[in-house]
Amino acid sequence: MPVFAPVLPARVSIREVGPRDGLQIEEPIALGHKLELIEAIAATGVRRVEATSFVSPRAVPALADAADVAAVLGRWPEIRWSALVASVRGAQRALAAGVRHLEYVISASDLHSRANVGRGTADSSGLVAEIAHLVHAADGSLEVIVGTAWDCPFAGPTPEERVVAVTAAAIRHGADAICLGDTIGTTTPRRVWELVDAVRRASPDIDVGAHFHNTRGTGIANALAAVQAGVTSLDASVGGLGGCPFAPGASGNIATEELVYLLDGCGVVTDVDPDRVLAAAAVAERVIGHPLPSSLYRAGGAAVPLDPARPVDSTHKEM
Template sequence: MSEQSKNFVTVTEVGTRDGFQAEPEFIATADKVATINALIDAGVRSIEATSFVSPRALPQLADAAEVLAQVHRNPNVRLAVLVPNARGAERAAAAKADMMVGFISASESHCKTNLNKSIDQAIADFAEVVPIARQWDIKLRGAVATAFGCPFEGEVSIDNILKIVGSYDAHGIRNITFGDTTGMATPPVVTRVVDAVRNKYPEMEIALHFHNTRGVGLANVMNGLQLGVREFESSIAGLGGCPFAPGATGNICTEDLVYLLQECGYETGIDLEKLIEVAKQVERMMGRQLPGQMMKAGPRLKLMSLDSVRRAVG
């Protein structure tokens, strides 16, 4: 099935950026590279690999350029990177990223904690990223963080969301992601945001990035599918959480998402069994149990031998 089919859903892996960035102990560059290579081998074709933020702000991702240099590049795989400003964009361009992702919070409070600037300042700084990406012929995506709620302010303003999307649109950007930074999204909130943006900017291609903080991440995915969204961001084994927002635990889990999509008749191009092995590998790397469910239970039709279970006696 081609990626143009209405039943094809793009799964963008963010674990090696959004997941790894929250880890307190430095993960070896070789382990990051091995994880990305394993994801590619499993059929993942869209990966947010790392971030070119200041190494002082996120020392975990200080090796961003080294990671991109060592990954087995594949012309069919899009390696995106987060860039907060022009300096980050220049580093990303030098590292030959396939896509730059700019990000602005829809909440003033979170924008200040995450980017140390106001929404208006963040919009102005992103404008300096655009010519750098154009010069190097690198694709651009715009992300809106805290799009479904803010831990400091509660509900976020639709006007703020539309202002940010409008700034991306003014630069010719047609791919945007709405981020559920602290797991505050619910299906009605997602519908309200997606409908508001589509009404004003119908040409925008929307991706959704959910966290499972309150246990409704995959319910939000189902709602997004009904709204016609065909790209979702997720994290291998359920790693992740914004280090600049309280309570922002785990992204939705990639292998759980792929299983849901396949069971619902969607095509992803991803080998679920290989993906589960990557999740197990990441769990071993982290040295603790991670939230993903599929790597524990396996697909629903995975059968067991009767000899492998205890028999009731009595």
């Protein structure tokens, strides 16, 4: 019997975004607890971690300690630590704190861009060249994250051609990589295939990653669709934490442990230890003080095979 076997990449790089995206909508936690979570994440084998965000502490009080977090990241030199910024000033602060790899967010939706950073898409795009210059002068790298790449909470579906134009402009002005963000967790696999294909055809020489939220339960399916479309860089958050404070209804990211479980089961190498991710999720749950949304975490990890010698209750009860 023939078996459908799509061509998948041999390896996918996971960026853990729990310390930034995962915590940004939470009540602020003590620096010691945050570092405890970062230490647990560092032990999972993940090699890229978005540690914090250099944005206004008034807008995102949970990340007001960005410089303090950055000061200790040198304990784990094997990890490529990065930070998200939303302005030139944010980039300057991040670089001054010793972070060399930055993500700069541009919302493809004008309305969301104004709600998120107080300026329109065109004005945000206009800052890429200056930020790229600062980062490259510090021997760093700049990834542009295109938010609301599929849908906006205020304007509805984002036109594909608008996303392609934003990504192409970012690349022209110095971005080293692009990440497409499903900010409010509304997209589906077919739309993922279509947009990734369009962006890759317009900019074939640039790395395209993806960032999915699980708001409507399609996040992990969308991650697989992205991998099927050739994406080899995905974001995920331990325990499924996260959400955008400026996008109504946006809930958590896809859970790191669920993404590892999916990719391992598909024969795709991630270099991330699933048991240690579950251990990190337990730390996350304890320090934030509420249950995590991750289904895999709640289930207790991978399925345990039944003991064939154990009797099975075959009693059938009518309902």
